[in-house]
Amino acid sequence: MTAATSNRAPVELPVSDFAIPGMRCAGCISKLESGLVLRPGIVNARVNFTAKRVSVTHLPEMTMPQLLEAITGIGFEAVAISESSGDNDNHEAKRLLKAMAVAGFAMMNIMLLSVSVWSGASGVTRDLFHWLSALIALPTVVYSGQPFFSSAWSALRKGRTNMDVPISIGVTITTALSLYETFTHGPHAYFDGVVMLLFFLLTGRWLDAVMRDRARDGVSALLKQTSAGAMVLQPGSKTAWIDAKALKPNMVMLVAAGERLAADGMVTEGVSSFDLSLLTGETTAQSVVVGSIVHAGTLNLDAPVHVRVTAAGADTAIADIARLMEQASQGKSLYVRVADRAARLYAPAVHTLAALSFLGWMVAGAGWHESLLIAVAVLIITCPCALGLAVPAAQIVVAGALMRAGILVKDGSALERLAEVDLAMFDKTGTLTMGRPTPINLADANGEQKAVLLALARASRHPLSEGIRRALEIEGVAAGKIDQVREVAGAGVFATANGHAVSLGRPDTEISHEGLASELQIQGKPSFVVHFSDEMRPHAAATLSELQSLGLASLIISGDRAESVAPVARALGITAQTSMLPQEKLNAIARQKAAGHKVLMVGDGLNDGPALAAGYASIAPASASDAGQNAADVVFMGDALTPVATAIRAARRTQHIVRQNFILAIGYNALAVPLAIAGYVTPLIAAAAMSGSSLVVVANALRLKNAAK
């Protein structure tokens, strides 16, 4: 080891990131970090508990499966995070935080000086303090004001106005006038007001950015459905792990049972069946033979197959869906956030008011200097300080509450849109149902059979085995003891228990076309066939009736065949459309939109991606495909469907609080503006009004802490 270390060339070792959803405690951190470095080939491991990730620094020759195997060996389920989920988006929050820190520093120090001025400093001392304030305030305005200046400028260039326009104008004019006052030994300088304004507004912006980042981190930790790469057959019958992005047509992928395809291709060897539910919504597995075409994102169920890549990355069949999604999401970007809508009314009003007070005082005979001072006081008092906090403060509190309840909200506008929906459209497979096989007749098995079943199921990673394992573990069955376990791909798991041969595998009799099934055989005893079906999510019916009471009608739009959708629709008592292609789902949403509805789309599959993007708001379960999670506004964890109703209720309460906040903030202004116009506002009153209204707004937002209950 020492020799290797000293001889190591000064090259950057590769770092791979893994999401570890099961990380819960301090013990997990130390187990992972100290456990991983003991493995050969791993140089360092660093856990980020907040993001539930581990960064592994390793030797270049370590492959992805080896690294995954190392983490699994320590006892954690890991998912490789593809590099596309980059961190450069995090920069915005950091930049805002820095700007906020500078503004906060400047605010405190200027306030220190201002308090002396307010309490009676005069003459040279006052001038000195004004000069010092200017010295601190000018660089601060230049540095911390940038986010507002650049946003206001880009809005103006497009001929629009937003919240940042009045802010920028107010800040610039006030700074300039305060400088003039300082030069001419005037009694009032508004540097404290300017900097305080920036500080409060930046706090609002930063909260908004933090919320988006946290949700994005949460979602990227879940992205796993398309496999991040594949084992590829190399010349000389060697294999190598190749990242999904580097896959090229004509490479041959080895796809093990239970693995998802990373690219489109044609089967060249092996017989198996594929689960297409993510792509089409169909629940029945499709059998594939040599020559079958298979698509990225589908799951290989039974046996290992060789697949020759025909299209990878941007060329896959998914690309079509991606294009549809892109078009569909353009409608969403036209949505104007509440704060900006308020600003559209507010900004012209404020500017007119300030201009009118200037003109009014000029006409009344005051000098231009005094009139300008009063106009600036009006600008400062009306500047949307509390308005800037009113929305983000409420939204981040509610997003935090929802996150604790396992609901990730992508951004603030999602909450606003979610509050307005009046019609819910559900996908079936994976959304109303679990989208995975669940055994339905385990109650008929006897104790011995259950014990052996669990032991065998634990030895395999086949989706059916996992279904059995989950069901039996919830039931609290103790696994029997089995030896000589071996898994034969495509056939099943074989072992011995108490000297008898036992097996769990594909049923001999051809009953499999009735649905998924697997057969347990114990030597000398009758065999037991486990049947599977796609079970409904817990609380699905209760959730739909809750939506009803919230004023939302529900519909099913499914890609699956009518026979599989009918039982679900009947059980829930809602109408369904079936066998729909992604484009048809889009059309269905467009029709409802034209009828004046604001559609909430709830779906999970790739085929729902365009519909999720087109819906006025959209929700996806955490088990959804990458595309589904990326397109959805809200992602919820867990099996139960309840979060759909919870999210809507919380969103509506948020809108309620936001509206209250607006009223509070504007009410403050309404009180202070007459004073400002009358010319009675000093920097002291401005500072008090500003911080007072901001505090009230934040305190009101904190009432949302339990909104996810």
Added chain:
Amino acid sequence: MTGLALLIPVALGLGLLGLAGFFWSIKNGQFDDADGAALRILIDEEDEL
């Protein structure tokens, strides 16, 4: 008055020191894993060796 000449620079300097410290800690990733940092204190390093 002479006190001011000393006290104001001291006050500003201390403030700037705090600001610089904050910038350093952002750049150094001190806030990247707040929950993890809270838990790491519980890890008993001695047991690992």
